[in-house]
């Protein structure tokens with residue numbers, strides 16, 4: 041069996057999905073996602089100019105050897121652009137493998153460990169009451185877990201993942217349009233004074249069973265993060281996400297010394313070497329890697345197995361930047377992983393997205409039910425893809441009130 045060609049498509053409804061299609065001499069094709077948010081053309085070009093010419097002629101069944109060829113062969117290893125491109129190839133090769141075996145991918149991993157995978161939604165509000173409405177909306181829809189973000193009084197812009205005005209809380213997604221980023225303002229003191237009370241109010245209002253998650257988005261210094269983690273303990277969070285920038289991993293020791301709040305980290309990681317020490321030292325409780333950004337199913341499955349040895353559960357990244365292909369790869373891992381924790385999930389099921397990526401994966405009552413179709417269980421409609429073209433976008437940047445550049 042041989043790879044005879046591969047194509048890359050960039051575009052989609054409201055997102056620049058980077059979709060790889062690998063064709064074989066037996067008529068079977070595989071699909072993968074290389075969408076690197078706001079830098080979408082770069083993995084696409086890496087695939088087209090460097091990787092696809094090498095794939096042609098290879099046996100797609102040798103997904104491990106091909107992954108090693110890509111990773112070791114690059115010499116300059118890792119980095120988000122390369123790993124997103126490898127991630128798409130690896131996903132597509134597993135898709136082909138599943139189609140050849142006529143099995144859904146979770147069967148190739150070891151079968152199902154659960155019927156459905158719990159997901160969390162993004163609740164957000166311009167102020168506390170707005171946030172409560174947003175949480176109620178998701179609880180009414182059957183979600184058992186919500187990430188909660190709230191506008192902070194007195195900050196010129198309201199904070200991470202928070203709408204500027206009330207009532208815009210359903211699936212609020214920050215606008216990334218245009219290549220010049222929007223500037224947001226941040227004040228850690230105001231945030232640290234305000235947010236613990238909001239989390240306690242949510243716990244009081246919604247009771248003990250709701251799983252409450254909160255994302256600090258790398259904004260605090262280690263000492264501040266330790267103090268904040270201690271102060272949110274009465275809310276009994278499911279997790280506190282990205283309390284500090286993840287480059288300084290020793291900072292997490294300080295948080296552990298002061299708080300038992302579960303810590304979730306890893307959405308920006310692109311290799312097992314970004315998280316193996318964190319996992320082995322048991323400084324985190326949830327690992328947040330994404331199959332696209334971390335180089336595909338092959339390396340992420342190794343991360344999941346390492347995490348399992350150290351009581352670290354999965355909580356894969358699921359921002360809207362991941363196409364239904366990455367989300368499907370994660371749905372299969374979630375169905376199998378003995379140490380599954382939760383899955384981030386934004387409702388993307390617009391008619392346009394469903395038309396571009398037809399699939400039988402379903403979401404019901406806050407659980408993802410994985411498709412039993414062979415491979416990833418997601419198809420790609422090239423005629424639909426022709427409707428879309430690349431539109432540049434950029435994350436906001438963050439400055440303190442005196443203008444100092446800060447962490448987005």
Ligand SMILES: [Mg+2]
Pocket residue numbers: 255257281282307
């Ligand atoms: Mg996050």
